Amino acid sequence: MKRVAALLLLASLSANAFAFAPFVVSDIRIDGLSRIAAGTVYNYLPVDKGDRMTNAQAQRAIRALYDTKFFTDVEFSREGDILVIKVVERPSISKLTLRGNKDIKSDDLKKGLKEIGLAEGETFDRLALDRVRQELIHQYYNRGKYNVSVLPHVTKLDRNRVAVEIEIREGKVSKIKEINILGNHAFTDKEIRDDFESGTTNWTSWYSKNDQYSREKLSGDMEKLQSYYMNRGYADFGIDSTQVTIAPDKRTMYVAADVKEGEIYKVTAVKLLGDLILPESTLRHLVIVAPGDTFNRAAVEASTDGIKALLANLGYAFAKVTSIPKLDKEKRTVDLTLYVEPGERVYVRRVVFQGNTRTEDSVLRREMRQLEGTFYSQAAVDRSKIRLQRLGYFKKVDIDKKLVPGTQDKVDVTVKVEEQSAGSMQFGVGYSQYSGMILSASVSQNNLFGSGDSFAISGERSSYYTRFNLNYYNPYLTDNGIGIGYNATYSKTDYGNTELANYETSTKAFSTYLGLPLGETDSLRLGLGISSNRIVTSFYSPPQFVAYQDQIGNRTEHAWTSTIGWNHDTRNGYWAPTRGGLLSASVDVALPGSTAKYWKFFAQANHYWPVGLGFVLYLDGQVGYGESYGKNGISDEQFEALKAASAKENPNHVLTDMRNDFPFWQNFYSGGVRDVRGFQDNTLGPRSCVGPSATQNANGTCTGGYYSYAQPIGGAFKVLGTAQVFIPLPFLKDINTARVSWFMDVGNAYKDYQSFDAKMLRASTGLSLQWQAPIGPLIISLAVPIRSQKEDHHYEERVQFTFGSQF
Incomplete structure (x- = not known):
């Protein structure tokens, strides 16, 4: 077919370039252009004024214009010494529509189609459309959908335009009926397939989709099969063949793999060769394979990865460590060599940020631990990625390195981020038999104007309380990461209409605090605040509350408070961590001069552990404790006077000393959606x-x-x-x-x-x-x-x- 097509093209070119008597071109005229500029044609035309035109030159010029794929027909003629080029333009794609695709998103499909020239505004090429059809079918085959059909429809429009519609009928995924492993004797099918993604239909298939065939999944399972054996000493294990058979209805699949188990091998020696850079003893600590061990490919790979990681931290970003096993099949032993090729030591020329349309570059740059002009360090890059992820501004963070063209010792580091909302506007409407209608609203922005500052204002109103809060925090008051924040609060609460402790409060408070970094994972918080809290008890208040207020002698409590807090944060994400944890502890103290003198301690410890198969275990513990000090400023003489006055009023009542009791308005409570749920x-x-x-x-x-x-x-x-x-x-x-x-x-x-x-x-x-x-x-x-x-x-x-x- 290719030979026939070539002959047809040659015949077409020969017909369109009739036998010229050689002549010198005095001018060139192009007829038939409507969308394409004449200058564009001249750029591709290998003929200019003053050139001598021959048949060979005419054929070469026609071929050059055809190769642009702008035209469906090109014809050369001559008017005196003027070269006349008559063209018929290919139509342009006015509209591209995808219909019926559910498994692959339209945006992803259109991006791929554009790469091969099929996009709105581009010149229409039917051959490209045929390639698109075959490629789409291939992609669906890889997803196990073998009864897919792709039907392109082309509609001609005015002004030499077309509308292209690609109709996709995906069909259903073919399901695996049987998986057979042939040739296995050391392990059962169940042991081998325990970690496979592919499987036959069972009661969990509706959830796991393991019975849906996919070429990628099967390829991964074959790799797991090989790893299963090679991690258990079978160094010469091999998969002779993998066969996939599809039923005539294209809905059922049969998978078979022929394997050759081989023998179990022992490691006799582990050698380190090449340019080690570091002392061999240093690298030996990273090798977890030793003579006498049963061969284990996973251990070998972990050893090579450890050496590469160490070299990458020293600037050898493209270091290679190749494992070369030499098998002695008679003795069933392996002589293992790890060959180190560090390559050039590279430093970072430039750190470039992409995707941060709202966030300023400086906000990202201050989180980077890999700096420009320093040697490349993989550990610094990894730490930078974690710090960026923990900001909460980005859905995705990727960091790539690339050699600077023409050099072997310079790289550019590109940080690609996908921004997500860092602010929220929350509204709540609820009803409770205790508090009636509850209305709440808050506006918060953790990345104010892309600066990295956070700001929040909130308000809440119900039948018994009103609360307003304003908070601002600048995490980088100084370049070394000292932050400063301010918080203002007003609240008014009347618990009289609820079944909680019955008393009223009206509180105004203001505080400022500093955030001090102590390292990559630790920080210290220091705060100072002032508050005024009017507290009113009544006959229906808990009696201990009333007695405490009587002894304090004030309805309005004034407090100067200081705060010190410590955080140790190793979480790998902001919204959904999967590993790492948070340790925190804080102490609040009402300073001397306050109406009630007390201190409160609160500590929290939590951690995330990935436990396999996508499951993540999370454990969290919290403890809060408070005490009064200094008998709340009431001397023994003052208390004795109160005691005598109480006895005079009620001889049968002995006043209990509550001066060391913790202030009831600072009490800890339990229960709720963020506490003990239920x-x-x-x-x-x-x-x-x-x-x-x-x-x-x-x-x-x-x-x-x-x-x-x-x-x-x-x-x-x-x-x-x-x-x-x-x-x-x-x-x-x-x-x-x-x-x-x-x-x-x-x-x-x-x-x-x-x-x-x-x-x-x-x-x-x-x-x-x-x-x-x-x-x-x-x-x-x-x-x-x-x-x-x-x-x-x-x-x-x-x-x-x-x-x-x-x-």
Whole structure:
């Protein structure tokens, strides 16, 4: 067929270039152009004024114009000494439409089509359309869809244009009926195939899709098969053949692999050759294969990777370490040589950022640990990537290196980011029998105007409280990473209409704080704040609250507070980490001169572990503790006067000394959507009965009181533990978009540390969905209390959720 096509083209060229009597071209005229500029044609035409035109030159010129693929016909003629070129332009593609494709996104398809010249605005070439059809069919074959059909439709339009529509009928994925491994004797089929992605239909196939055939999956499984044997000593293992048979209906597949197991080999020697750069003893520490070991390809690869990583940290970015096993089939031994080729030591000429359309380059550059003008370090590049991911501004971060053209010792490092929303606009509407209608709104931006600064303002209103908060933080007040922040808060709360502790507060507070970096993973926070809190108790308030206020002697509490906090953060992501963790501890102190003198300690420790197959284990523990100091400024003489006044008013009542009690408005609470799920917010922990004749038994139940149950009042000590397993789901490909987990929460609040009793811990379990929905971050938890007391049933809440809207 190719020979026939060539003959036809030659005949066409000969016909269009009639026998010229040689002449000198005095001018050139081009007829038939409508869309293509004459200058474009002249650029491709190998003929100019003053040239001598011959038949051979005419044929070469026609061929050059055909090669541009701009024209369907080219004809040369002569008018005197004027060369006349008559052309017929190919039509342009006015519209390109894809229909029926579900497995491959239209944007991805159009990007690939554009690379081969099929795009809107381009010249239409039917041969390119045929190539597109074959390529699409090939791509669907790779996805196991063998009954796919691709039907291109071309519609002629006016002004020499066409509309191209590609109709794709994907069909259904072919399923694997059988997988047969032939020739295996040392291991069973089940042992070999345990880690395969491909499998036959079973009860989990609806979830895992393992029975859907894919060429890529099968290729990966064959590699796993080879690794399975070679990691267990079978150094001469081989796969003789892999056969895939498809049924006539193109819906069922049969897979067979013939293997040759070979024998188990022992390592007799491990040599290091080549340009080692470092002392051999240093590199030997990275080699985890030793003489006498059973051959293990994974251990060999880990050794070569370790050496390459070390050399890459020293600037040898393109180091190669080749493992050369020499087999002695009679003795069944392996003489292993690791050959080191470090290449040139390179330094970074330039660090370039791409994809940050909103974020300033300086925000990314200050997180980079690989600097320009220094030797390349893979460790510094890896650390830079983690720091950029943890900012929370980017959905994806990739860092590539490339040699500078014409050099062997310079590289450019390109940081490609895909930005995501770093701000949110959250609105909430809810209803509770305790608080009535709840309205909330907040606007936050963690990357204000692309500067890396964060800003947030929020407000919340219900039947019993009003809260406003304003926060600003600049993480780089100085070039070395010292940050400064400001926070202003106003809140007004009246718990009188709820079943929580009954009292009123009106608080105004302002604070400023510094963030001090202590290293790559550690930071220190120092803060100073001032607050004014008017606290009003009543007859229906918990009696211990009333007594405390009477002893303090003030309805308005003023406080100067200082804060010191420490963070150790090794997480590898912001929204959805999969490894690493967070350790934090903070102490808040109400300084001398404050109405109530106290200190609060809070600590948290959590960690993420990938446990295989996409599952991630997350453990979290929290503890909070508070105490008063200095008897809250009330001397013994003052207390004795209060005690005497109380006895005079009520001779049968002995005033309890509460000067060392922790301020009740600083109490820790437990329960809620971000605490022990399955219980309403702040409802666990100590409770107090209120009423003229109310009594409270050992388990906290009230009798004879004004209320039928106790008021939650919190406490000075709190513990919380969470175990969570994030579950991979096949329809949730991107964990940065959505995650599902099974969780178990355990915790409670106590009056003080001495009151801690493990028997009083509450627990719940359930499922949680975290989703970056179009409306914003959405968290839904379905929780079931598995350890509770009778009096808790009033506060149980099975479904809890929060949502917002991002920008």
